[in-house]
Amino acid sequence: MWHIEGLLHLRACVESIQRNSLRCAYFVEWDNKLEKAVPLKSSTRQYRAFQSFAVFCTLIIQPIFFLRCYQIAKWSSDMVPPLSYYSAVTGTILLVMVLPYLWFFAKDANVLKFITFLYQIIKLDKQFHDLLPIIVITKKPRNHLGNLTNLGNLLTLTINYTSPAIITLISFSENAPVYGFIIYALSVAISGVVVFRFWNNILLKKDVSFQKTIQIYKQLKLMTILVQEIGHNLVSMCLHHAYCVIISTMAMYHFILQFTKGNQVSVLVTLPTVLTFLLATGFEMLAICEIAKATTASKEILRKLLTNHENDKYRRRVVRSLLPNSISLEFVDSVDTIRNGIGMVYFLRYADRVQSYTSTWLLATKHNQ
Numbered sequence: 001m002w003h004i005e006g007l008l009h010l011r012a013c014v015e016s017i018q019r020n021s022l023r024c025a026y027f028v029e030w031d032n033k034l035e036k037a038v039p040l041k042s043s044t045r046q047y048r049a050f051q052s053f054a055v056f057c058t059l060i061i062q063p064i065f066f067l068r069c070y071q072i073a074k075w076s077s078d079m080v081p082p083l084s085y086y087s088a089v090t091g092t093i094l095l096v097m098v099l100p101y102l103w104f105f106a107k108d109a110n111v112l113k114f115i116t117f118l119y120q121i122i123k124l125d126k127q128f129h130d131l132l133p134i135i136v137i138t139k140k141p142r143n144h145l146g147n148l149t150n151l152g153n154l155l156t157l158t159i160n161y162t163s164p165a166i167i168t169l170i171s172f173s174e175n176a177p178v179y180g181f182i183i184y185a186l187s188v189a190i191s192g193v194v195v196f197r198f199w200n201n202i203l204l205k206k207d208v209s210f211q212k213t214i215q216i217y218k219q220l221k222l223m224t225i226l227v228q229e230i231g232h233n234l235v236s237m238c239l240h241h242a243y244c245v246i247i248s249t250m251a252m253y254h255f256i257l258q259f260t261k262g263n264q265v266s267v268l269v270t271l272p273t274v275l276t277f278l279l280a281t282g283f284e285m286l287a288i289c290e291i292a293k294a295t296t297a298s299k300e301i302l303r304k305l306l307t308n309h310e311n312d313k314y315r316r317r318v319v320r321s322l323l324p325n326s327i328s329l330e331f332v333d334s335v336d337t338i339r340n341g342i343g344m345v346y347f348l349r350y351a352d353r354v355q356s357y358t359s360t361w362l363l364a365t366k367h368n369q
Contacts, residue, residue, distance in 0.1 A: 007122065009038055025049035027105045028115065036119070037326045039111040045106070046275050054102035057095065067094040089250070097243055100235035110233065117226045124223055128216055132208060192227035192327060193290050196220060200297035200325070204304065210315060213305065217322065219299075224327045231329045240287050244280040245350060249278040249357040256362060281350075287329055288347040295326040295342055 014030045014037050027050050032040045040047040068088045104110050199220060203213055231237040255273040258265050302319055309315035326342050 007035075010118065019317065021050075021053075025053045027108075027111050037115055039108065039115055042108040054099075054106040057099060057102060062095055062099065067096055068092075093243070093247060097236050097239075104234050113233075114230060117230055121192055121195055121227060123224055124219055125199070127219070128199055128202075132202070132206075133210060143270050192223060192285060193294070196224065196227075196325070196327060197290050197294040197297075200294045200301065203301050204297045204359045210305070210309060213301070214318065214322075217301065217325065220298075220325050224325055227327050228329070240283065240329060241346070241350060244284045245353050245357070247278050248280045248350075248354045249361065251280070252354060252358045253361050256358070257365070260362075284347060284350050288342060288350070289344065291327050291329075292344045292346070295324055298325040 004158070011030055014028055017026050017028065024046065025241055026040070026046050028037050028039055030036075042048075065088065069092050071086055199216060200210075203216060208216075236243070251273040254269055255277070257263060279332055302322055302324065305319045306316065309319065327344055
């Protein structure tokens with residue numbers, strides 16, 4: 001269950017942050033006695049180094065990357081080596097995505113808030129198991145949890161182990177605009193989505209008493225509020241759609257471009273672009289599809305409760321006072337989103353925009369040639 005696997009993910013992320021910063025600049029550490037992550041004190045050398053790194057990235061590295069991209073945009077394509085182009089563009093995108101995380105964790109109060117929220121989500125999952133000890137989890141819910149866990153494993157594996165190698169290439173290559181490194185931060189969204197989806201399925205498929213169903217349903221509502229608050233504080237989480245569309249469009253464009261007339265197929269281009277596209281799409285699936293499925297299950301729970309207790313005036317009134325639970329990682333929610341939650345149409349918009357922008361870019365490139 002996630003209150004067990006989630007802690008394993010958390011410990012791996014904590015150790016990865018320390019390892020990737022050469023144990024010189026980080027904001028959280030793992031307490032072996034307490035078996036939990038604890039924030040560093042603001043007076044520690046490592047946390048001050050992390051704050052200095054955040055300032056350095058903002059005031060020094062970010063302008064250099066933007067300046068390099070501006071130079072590349074002004075130069076002709078023949079003057080810019082492909083590796084220099086990809087290094088500058090990829091580094092700029094990564095830096096823009098990571099900076100809000102650096103700003104957030106540079107405040108010691110935010111670190112404590114983040115860890116508290118994360119452990120509250122894990123604690124809720126354990127409470128739900130204790131609340132329903134006689135529930136036997138069948139194969140289908142286990143498969144749902146397994147699929148979400150595998151997707152989370154893929155994302156955390158990429159962040160913890162694959163990305164540092166890519167960033168090292170970007171940072172220390174002679175084609176890079178600046179030498180440095182980018183630290184990755186934890187994400188509370190994966191834990192929230194996993195717990196939200198899993199327990200909605202349990203409430204929908206199992207015969208749980210009315211009181212316990214309402215209790216768990218309302219606690220899940222509180223959990224969605226926690227996840228959304230952290231998402232808004234981290235900023236980048238709420239810009240996931242824009243980031244994924246841009247990254248996927250660039251990856252798809254350069255993947256297709258090498259198969260056009262006059263270009264050669266390169267493994268150094270094919271593998272990174274395919275991997276980048278799959279990761280961006282996988283993140284959108286986690287941020288939209290899984291949340292949309294959980295929201296649909298939440299609606300089914302309310303419909304099931306209303307059908308089963310339509311003759312009880314009090315219970316019917318309680319059910320009608322509830323809205324579908326949903327996690328919205330967006331800055332602005334429409335009235336329909338507030339009432340009905342996130343739908344699969346959001347993922348269709350992602351796919352449509354990537355296809356449309358890629359086609360337009362390819363046509364513009366062909367026209368210019």
